[in-house]
Amino acid sequence: ITIGSAGKSFAVTGHKIGFAYGPKHLIKPLKLLHEYSTSRCSTPLQEAIAIAYEHEYEHLNQPSSFLKQFATSLQAKRDLIANMLSEVQMNAVIPEGGYYVTVDIRKIAKRVNFTSEEGETKDTKFVNWLSKTQV
Template identity: 40%
Template sequence: CEDSGQVLWEDYWVLSPGELASKFTSHTKAIILNTPNNPLGKVYNQEELQMIADLCVKHDVLCISDEVYEWLTYDGAKHVKIASLPGMWERTITIGSAGKSFSATGWKVGWAMGSGHILKHLKTVHQNSVYLCATAAQEAVAHGFQREFEQFGKPESYFLQLPAKLQVKRQKLAQCLKNVGLQPIMPEGGYFMMADISTIKADVPDSTGNDEPYDYRFVKWLIKNKGLATIPVSAFYSPEHCKDFQNYIRFCFIKEDSTLNAAEKILREWSESK
């Protein structure tokens, strides 16, 4: 960490090539990739994606790539579709979401892109599980894409306006967290921000015999005592790994300014009371 409290990406949160390669065996059928990532906010660069792609090609593995935050990147981070790398189009399913691209989460409209020989099987699964989604919502998303196609690269483009607006909110939240003694991990993409809570003192109750992770207890304490809701990061991990991440919580900064101001007030008063 720097003195500013900001965690450096080059020192943390990077894939280990050797460890990743060791997970691929003759039994490996698919890998799930999420970039920009939730909850971390990491945007995988082309070199990292190429490393993953090489392993997929070598072991003939399908890549399911969750790229729903593709338009939400900051500080010059560039989103690269792994399907665009050599040998990956024919083995990649790319997932998108209108809820993230057009800020229409309640519509529950998404899409999958990929080679026909893969998608024909996905269509069968889709038709026999969710079957369809509302026609009106699909039509609205189509109009959204048509408008973005016409405005693409121009200041009027929503895909440019949204990340510019969120970058300001991101900086605001990060500063609030630093002021109260939390260590924010600046996201390169998405609209969530993780924070290290290991250095902050709080009267968090001990586990009541159920071995509840510390971040769960901290989040409950924060809601009850400060009126601020966050997410425990260990919830994103499997049981064998969740204990390694119980000193992190996740904040959301795609909020109205009034909500962020209220959170800032809570954090400021908490800092002044310590």
């Protein structure tokens, strides 16, 4: 079964729309599960996403492909943020896909005091400290 998220593919994560493709005997139970776990999905949005995927299929690996440009753009941004974090001794876990970069703050946490910040966890306290100090 192939499952995809249009929200992630086209950077419209607020729109919860996706697809599943596979053998009928496996897709049928998924359709049943979907019917009982969601309330509705906008028909115009479904049409728009279908058109977007059709366009991408026709233009894949061409300069006019949003997905190709988007992947290249995300990789450049990922590399930039990873280098910036490395310069301040914060190591990034380099993702192979997705929007998020996870950061190891253990080294910098030894050098700054953020224990008095609000939050239940170290990462929350650290982010609150960063936002106040504007480092």
